[in-house]
Amino acid sequence: QVQLVESGGGLVQAGGSLRLSCAVSGMPFSSYAMGWFRQAPGKEREFVATITWSGGATNYADSVKGRFTISRDNAKNTVYLQMNSLKPEDTAVYYCARASTAYGGGGISPQQYINWGQGTQVTVSS
Numbered sequence: 001q002v003q004l005v006e007s008g009g010g011l012v013q014a015g016g017s018l019r020l021s022c023a024v025s026g027m028p029f030s031s032y033a034m035g036w037f038r039q040a041p042g043k044e045r046e047f048v049a050t051i052t053w054s055g056g057a058t059n060y061a062d063s064v065k066g067r068f069t070i071s072r073d074n075a076k077n078t079v080y081l082q083m084n085s086l087k088p089e090d091t092a093v094y095y096c097a098r099a100s101t102a103y104g105g106g107g108i109s110p111q112q113y114i115n116w117g118q119g120t121q122v123t124v125s126s
Helices: none
Strands: 004-008 010-013 018-025 032-039 046-049 056-058 068-073 078-083 092-103 115-117 119-123
Touching: 004 092, 018 032, 018 092, 018 119, 032 068, 032 078, 046 068, 046 078, 056 068, 078 092
Parallel strands: 010 119
Antiparallel strands: 004 018, 018 078, 032 046, 032 092, 046 056, 068 078, 092 115, 092 119
16 A cells, blocks of 8 residues: 655744655655645645656746755655745645656646645745
């Protein structure tokens, strides 16, 4: 059974930093691209960042580019999202997800991901 467990969320002041982690089990982690998405109250789930199965390429939403960094440790079956210079508009529940196709690149649509974590709340105060 595939499991994705996010951690690292919390309350932080604007300008602060958080590092999210997503521990994955039950699948060959190193074979799949991984992504981070977020969902604010009353809004649709939106793409944040993705990383290829090898970690050799990344892609970011324009709203987080230059502030967030996605990375992975295939030896630890974990994907990370380092978030710096946080803004109140970054407040959301953050989800990690596994791409549906092995050895492919990650996409920006939630429909391109097949397994999801339960989410971790990030709240940025002004």
